[in-house]
Amino acid sequence: MESTVKDIIIEKAKSSKIEQVDFNNLPFGSVFTDHMMVCDYKDGAWQTPKIIPYQPLTLEPSARVFHYGQAVFEGMKAYKDDDGKVWLFRPDENFHRINKSSARMAMPEFPEDYFFDGLNTLLKMENDWIKPGLGNSLYIRPFAIATQAGIIASPSQEFKFLIICSPAQAYYGGEVRVKIAEKFSRAADGGFGFAKAAGNYAGQFYPTNLAKEEGFQQIVWTDAKSHEFIEEAGTMNIFVRMGDKLLTCPTGDRILDGVTRKSVIALAEEQGIEVDIRPIRVSELLEGHKNGELKEMFGSGTAAVINPILGFGYKGERYELPVMTDSYATRIKQQLINIQYNIAEDKFGWRYEVK
Template sequence: MDVTSKNLVVEKAKTSRIEQIDFDHLPFGANFTDHMFVCDYKNGQWETPKIIPYQPLMMEPSASVFHYGQAVFEGMKAYKDDEGGIWLFRPDENFRRINRSGERLAMPAFPEEYFFEGLKKLLLLDQEWIKPGIGNSLYIRPFVIASQPAIIASPSQEFKFIIICSPAQSYYGGEVRVKIAEKFSRAADGGFGYTKAAGNYAGQFYPTNLAKEEGFQQVVWTDANTHEYIEEAGTMNIFIRLGDKLITCPTSDRILDGVTRKSVIALAEDRGIEVEVRPIKVVELLEGMKDGSLKEMFGSGTAAVINPILGFGYKGERYELPKVENSYAATIKKQLMDIQYNRAEDKFGWRYRVK
């Protein structure tokens, strides 16, 4: 074991599994790098974090996470430029958000120094897993789980903060059409829809499976009170283009404050595109299809970056969006990815060099 600093202990893997990976055919989130970051919270404090070989966890069946779902996570990516430099994109936003999610689920905040020192060391150890080229990346999954072996229905007193990494290519492929939810909702007022809590995602699977049976790939969630307003697209924030105006829903205790979302807004405004952040009624989409003003719909998120929506279903009817040249989705996605891969000026200061 090699102690690299007072804040981090590193145990290197004896051999690498990288030669077993087909980087030309990567299923998303199915392969993991040689190392993982682990830090335990016990007796009211975070212990010294460790980087160890990727391995199964040993946990009691009574661990609180299995019974009460006290678990939050983040999604980030590392990119490699054409000169071999490693970059993160707005990691400070992810760090703040995982602690914000944890606070809502009665979890202790994780120290910033531990997070960034551990993440940088982990990426440098496994840097060969990060392949250059647009579309290639290393998906980073920090998460926190309640590990106390007790089934009492109260906040855990022990936790594990873990980071695992998975080589990735483009997340979504093919055409995406969505069903606008008429009955199901992703989150409700006063809940924790704004967090990346595990339960938020588990609750989406059943309605999404029903939509897939009808030939759709995702669900556009509507508000729990009236189902009159759209809120998110699958696991992504949603944007629509009416005429030349780009519109997205405001964040709230129901809607995730996406890092990609706020980046899309900034890039659009910088290009002179008028952006409105306001509630969006389903009827606006229907009227936009009738009068031709609805030009684009797309989702934004870390995994997919920007995912164009080609059509939607609502109340048994199907609608196909027009094909638009020089679409906002394609233009902004290219600009965003050029920043992420260090191929363009970063006037916003979003890139973070790992060295």
């Protein structure tokens, strides 16, 4: 049975899968909720959004996404506090960034009211999938793909925007040691490294696999021109603590403007930590390790929030970082989580209540 709420067509699932899910054992990103949002773009306009049962898509084999990679996505989370209220964390940033990514990939931007009305409606329908308690969340994946049939190498004129959801537990990356890239690059000047485009991630898999064969878990990417400057840690923004100062790279053509990155910078500054946003040379890490100034390295992103880096490899040498009892990573992560779960005051106005 279909009904319309805020111009959204809703088709409810006949039954829920939730009773079949073991919420104490959730492999990240492999279990999905009962519904998804879908909206098609054709004839130069976005059509009426729909919320329908989670199901496979039917696409032509010649759909442009398969051949020319027009695809963008976002990563967000919904959190439930002890009073049963559901919160998003800075969703306006995700909305603006997916449209920025879309524009770079010659894809139409998605309307703000469609995005937030669809997201709110979907999350209210999937409320039971959002479990309270620290570490529990609902991972939200908005994405858009080119669907027009035809293998001519030109931008698609038809697209599909979707939002799917996956319940998640606290993400533990385990012990992470990284290899600093000497040959491979994630992105180049004038490219689309700043966009959350599917191709950015596909290109990372091969060199990351090579690094894993050497015993590393991730790669710290370096600039494509000289490989002298670090840029990102795997799929995360990177932070380096030198003495009492926190360093991170400036965003631009090559580096993703991470929502968690922005939040870490703001929280660090609130704690009185000096933050220096500037290019970071690999040689600085080596010198800092040698003279004891290099205290911490960590990555920031939606899935893990903050993931400490225990050591790194470069040009055949391995370097271990000191074990910190009161690390910046731990302090900032705890403060960030407390805001996300409505445990602490939100001085920044980052929380968004789902109503």
